Amino acid sequence: MKKTLFSLLASLLCIGAAAQAVPASTNVPTKEYPCVDAQGRATFQIEAPTATDVQVDICNVKYPMTKNADGVWQVTTDPLVVGFHYYALLVDGVRVNDPNSETFYGCSQQTSGIEIPETPEEAAYYTYNKDIAHGQVRECQYWSEIEQQVRTCYVYTPAEYETSNASYPVLYLQHGMGEDQRGWHEQGHMANIMDNSIAAGKSVPMIVVMDYGNCGYGFGAKAGESMMEFGASFYPVLLQDIIPYIEKTFRVKTDRWNRAMAGLSWGGHQTFDVALTHLDLFAWMGTFSGAIFNMPGTDFKTLYNGAFADADAFNKQVGYLFMGMGSEENFGANTFVKTLNDMGINATYYESPGTAHEWLTWRRCLNEFIPHIFRK
Amino acid sequence: MKKTLFSLLASLLCIGAAAQAVPASTNVPTKEYPCVDAQGRATFQIEAPTATDVQVDICNVKYPMTKNADGVWQVTTDPLVVGFHYYALLVDGVRVNDPNSETFYGCSQQTSGIEIPETPEEAAYYTYNKDIAHGQVRECQYWSEIEQQVRTCYVYTPAEYETSNASYPVLYLQHGMGEDQRGWHEQGHMANIMDNSIAAGKSVPMIVVMDYGNCGYGFGAKAGESMMEFGASFYPVLLQDIIPYIEKTFRVKTDRWNRAMAGLSWGGHQTFDVALTHLDLFAWMGTFSGAIFNMPGTDFKTLYNGAFADADAFNKQVGYLFMGMGSEENFGANTFVKTLNDMGINATYYESPGTAHEWLTWRRCLNEFIPHIFRK
Numbered sequence: 001m002k003k004t005l006f007s008l009l010a011s012l013l014c015i016g017a018a019a020q021a022v023p024a025s026t027n028v029p030t031k032e033y034p035c036v037d038a039q040g041r042a043t044f045q046i047e048a049p050t051a052t053d054v055q056v057d058i059c060n061v062k063y064p065m066t067k068n069a070d071g072v073w074q075v076t077t078d079p080l081v082v083g084f085h086y087y088a089l090l091v092d093g094v095r096v097n098d099p100n101s102e103t104f105y106g107c108s109q110q111t112s113g114i115e116i117p118e119t120p121e122e123a124a125y126y127t128y129n130k131d132i133a134h135g136q137v138r139e140c141q142y143w144s145e146i147e148q149q150v151r152t153c154y155v156y157t158p159a160e161y162e163t164s165n166a167s168y169p170v171l172y173l174q175h176g177m178g179e180d181q182r183g184w185h186e187q188g189h190m191a192n193i194m195d196n197s198i199a200a201g202k203s204v205p206m207i208v209v210m211d212y213g214n215c216g217y218g219f220g221a222k223a224g225e226s227m228m229e230f231g232a233s234f235y236p237v238l239l240q241d242i243i244p245y246i247e248k249t250f251r252v253k254t255d256r257w258n259r260a261m262a263g264l265s266w267g268g269h270q271t272f273d274v275a276l277t278h279l280d281l282f283a284w285m286g287t288f289s290g291a292i293f294n295m296p297g298t299d300f301k302t303l304y305n306g307a308f309a310d311a312d313a314f315n316k317q318v319g320y321l322f323m324g325m326g327s328e329e330n331f332g333a334n335t336f337v338k339t340l341n342d343m344g345i346n347a348t349y350y351e352s353p354g355t356a357h358e359w360l361t362w363r364r365c366l367n368e369f370i371p372h373i374f375r376k
Numbered sequence: 377m378k379k380t381l382f383s384l385l386a387s388l389l390c391i392g393a394a395a396q397a398v399p400a401s402t403n404v405p406t407k408e409y410p411c412v413d414a415q416g417r418a419t420f421q422i423e424a425p426t427a428t429d430v431q432v433d434i435c436n437v438k439y440p441m442t443k444n445a446d447g448v449w450q451v452t453t454d455p456l457v458v459g460f461h462y463y464a465l466l467v468d469g470v471r472v473n474d475p476n477s478e479t480f481y482g483c484s485q486q487t488s489g490i491e492i493p494e495t496p497e498e499a500a501y502y503t504y505n506k507d508i509a510h511g512q513v514r515e516c517q518y519w520s521e522i523e524q525q526v527r528t529c530y531v532y533t534p535a536e537y538e539t540s541n542a543s544y545p546v547l548y549l550q551h552g553m554g555e556d557q558r559g560w561h562e563q564g565h566m567a568n569i570m571d572n573s574i575a576a577g578k579s580v581p582m583i584v585v586m587d588y589g590n591c592g593y594g595f596g597a598k599a600g601e602s603m604m605e606f607g608a609s610f611y612p613v614l615l616q617d618i619i620p621y622i623e624k625t626f627r628v629k630t631d632r633w634n635r636a637m638a639g640l641s642w643g644g645h646q647t648f649d650v651a652l653t654h655l656d657l658f659a660w661m662g663t664f665s666g667a668i669f670n671m672p673g674t675d676f677k678t679l680y681n682g683a684f685a686d687a688d689a690f691n692k693q694v695g696y697l698f699m700g701m702g703s704e705e706n707f708g709a710n711t712f713v714k715t716l717n718d719m720g721i722n723a724t725y726y727e728s729p730g731t732a733h734e735w736l737t738w739r740r741c742l743n744e745f746i747p748h749i750f751r752k
Contacts, residue, residue, distance in 0.1 A: 050469025093426030096472035
């Protein structure tokens with residue numbers, strides 16, 4: 001009964017702490033904290049009677065928590081930007097998870113995360129809609145000949161896949177550095193984005209494959225790899241293991257006009273590395289806050305084995321090249337697209353208003369990207 | 377490069393700490409600690425220079441860690457029992473996750489876990505085998521009319537489901553208290569168990585549905601619920617939402633001889649609560665360390681609406697009743713089965729040697745249970 005009473009008390013405290021605060025959607029079942037009020041202020045709480053200093057670290061801001069007589073620490077933040085944020089508790093200086101939160105693989109470890117909600121209208125495109133048909137996200141194990149080990153990928157199949165006999169185009173969709181194949185599903189709500197876009201007739205039904213890009217090591221290269229080589233060990237796995245596995249296991253179309261690649265942050269870097277050097281395989285591509293940094297004076301005509309050298313040839317081969325990012329980050333997608341456009345290359349820039357290098361940017365990018373692919 | 381050097385150093389330390397120690401299979405990618413040696417001793421490590429006391433708490437034993445000059449804490453345990461164990465770090469007395477470990481939903485929160493390996497031969501039945509066909513585990517969202525909210529279930533489909541047009545029997549498989557629909561897949565390796573058993577011809581191809589049993593609250597009942605009512609809110613969801621959803625969405629056989637239910641610990645309690653009172657719906661059932669406690673003097677003929685009152689009728693209706701547990705726990709499955717057998721009721725007891733109330737017991741139970749179901 002102790003837990004029951006504690007929870008009831010917590011519930012009352014949460015209401016008292018901030019008017020109309022509700023438990024974050026990212027909490028584990030039945031946990032009242034963290035809760036978020038209508039102004040986007042989050043109230044965190046942890047029972048830690050033996051600790052001497054506890055802080056919340058969220059969006060690069062640290063909030064010292066205050067301990068009450070029962071050893072329960074609490075703090076309410078300033079209003080936070082909407083969307084999904086990784087966060088941590090600092091217990092006597094040690095960075096740990098909040099036991100009340102689901103965990104999400106990011107920053108190369110399982111990390112707490114909190115969703116600061118948008119309005120229902122704003123969030124509709126990545127929210128479950130009970131009145132439409134829903135696809136499934138399948139976790140598939142496959143043998144990698146390249147790595148000589150079993151690997152796991154996530155595969156989204158559209159709702160109609162279960163009942164049709166049709167074959168579908170495939171989008172290969174990559175996470176960012178320090179994340180893995182789970183990111184787009186769990187942090188990104190990609191299944192809801194796909195379901196809603198397909199149900200509305202905005203996007204064609206497609207299969208989406210999410211795999212681990214071998215860039216979970218941390219914010220730097222592996223031993224022996226230069227920064228630009230980081231995650232390159234994924235490319236042969238994708239080309240020689242994953243694509244054949246998918247085309248053997250699912251009903252998919254296998255020509256280049258039915259194969260796309262996109263990725264966020266380092267996954268955007270990987271997308272250009274792979275797709276632009278394999279235009280025989282990919283006809284559609286997108287980078288979402290892509291980590292694609294070119295030095296001033298870079299000769300674009302020689303990048304990616306000269307993919308951009310002949311604008312007319314490129315425009316005939318590539319159905320859609322999309323580069324998006326948040327307005328509050330500086331990942332150069334705007335200047336990259338401008339350079340391409342100035343060269344006569346068709347490329348589209350999208351800017352997510354008010355967001356930085358975070359999952360809300362990437363949800364929006366995915367939602368903007370998918371209506372334009374597989375349209376040939 | 378700091379991370380690289382740290383990891384190299386960690387790797388060397390891990391080798392030094394315990395001869396032939398290898399990183400636990402439950403670690404997140406690239407993490408060397410915790411590592412496990414051939415004697416089943418685990419070495420844990422965490423960088424926490426500002427903490428004054430750090431311990432590992434595993435299998436109800438606390439191991440104080442020792443800090444080196446760089447602020448890195450380390451300890452090697454005694455030999456641990458094989459199988460999967462939840463564990464925690466105690467940082468200045470506060471129970472937290474190990475950042476090196478994957479997290480697993482158990483004890484009503486995301487918790488660190490470590491696999492102490494058996495021999496490859498012992499572990500073969502729950503290990504990925506590259507030479508056989510593999511099923512998939514699908515995460516499906518569905519609308520619960522009972523709860524008026526979206527819920528998530530995991531659905532295992534056998535390898536041949538992708539290419540056949542056949543319909544399959546369905547096993548509804550429940551987790552334990554403080555766990556959720558992810559447990560059987562992530563802690564239990566159920567997909568490998570199913571794949572291996574089906575590929576060997578020991579079990580018939582079947583669909584397995586895993587859902588959240590509404591018993592993630594903690595080790596006690598919700599406010600207003602008696603202990604025996606705990607998790608009972610799941611039953612109408614199962615009967616009125618989940619089963620219809622599965623039968624609408626997948627190619628499944630829908631008569632009682634093609635529907636089974638099993639569960640571990642509290643999920644075993646729920647299995648008897650549901651299946652024994654709905655013999656019109658279920659013909660096969662199993663409890664794995666089922667939390668089924670009867671007071672001395674209980675009249676078995678009146679339990680579960682009198683399901684056991686007529687042994688002959690029961691034996692005609694129920695194809696298989698299985699009750700398993702570990703030899704190192706005391707969950708009464710042996711005496712329960714003896715009572716049933718003495719009443720003339722067909723029931724099978726299985727005892728997992730050397731294991732307690734843990735996932736290795738339940739993996740073994742599942743592997744023992746599935747060959748016997750859907751045999752009518």
